[in-house]
Amino acid sequence: EPNRLRLSAVSLTDGPESLIVNEAQRTFAEPNHRVLHKQDVSGAPDRRLSPLNFCGILTPGMFDMLRARYVRQEKLNDIGDLVYDLTYWGIEDSPYHRIWIDPKTHVIAKREFYDRNGKLRLIGLYRQPKEVAPHIWLPTHVDIENAEQKVFASFAIVNARIDQGLSDDLFTSAATQTGTAPGK
Numbered sequence: 001e002p003n004r005l006r007l008s009a010v011s012l013t014d015g016p017e018s019l020i021v022n023e024a025q026r027t028f029a030e031p032n033h034r035v036l037h038k039q040d041v042s043g044a045p046d047r048r049l050s051p052l053n054f055c056g057i058l059t060p061g062m063f064d065m066l067r068a069r070y071v072r073q074e075k076l077n078d079i080g081d082l083v084y085d086l087t088y089w090g091i092e093d094s095p096y097h098r099i100w101i102d103p104k105t106h107v108i109a110k111r112e113f114y115d116r117n118g119k120l121r122l123i124g125l126y127r128q129p130k131e132v133a134p135h136i137w138l139p140t141h142v143d144i145e146n147a148e149q150k151v152f153a154s155f156a157i158v159n160a161r162i163d164q165g166l167s168d169d170l171f172t173s174a175a176t177q178t179g180t181a182p183g184k
Contacts, residue, residue: 056108
């Protein structure tokens with residue numbers, strides 16, 4: 001909290017890349033190609049990115065945008081996961097997420113994203129949860145599949161740290177220029 005996320009990577013073809021999410025503002029940068037793309041999605045809550053999209057994490061502040069409805073209990077990976085639908089407040093016929101939550105670790109094991117017509121668009125699989133702080137679990141491996149269940153993105157979460165007192169500068173578009181925060 002607040003809804004801030006910073007992802008950095010080095011592409012074999014494009015070099016360093018960064019995605020910064022700061023509430024309703026998001027910035028993508030490829031400094032080697034002088035690409036800096038900024039978006040304000042404050043008027044479109046269904047287009048916001050959050051830790052849910054990348055790590056399968058829900059935070060209390062996300063429920064300002066999302067409402068949860070219990071669907072059923074279903075066995076997934078030998079666990080009796082709790083299944084919920086997450087819809088957006090104030091948007092009729094909105095896109096929605098269906099999530100499977102492990103009742104023991106509270107980690108989201110699976111997420112399906114449906115468009116406003118109810119068509120499945122993508123599937124997130126969050127595997128190998130690890131306790132990174134007392135009572136805080138994160139997946140260590142994430143696969144993102146298309147509706148045909150073909151993986152189009154896969155990544156590992158390593159060296160995750162919680163509540164490290166990060167500078168606000170890490171979540172500004174200026175921080176994407178060099179891949180680090182200004183003044184660092």
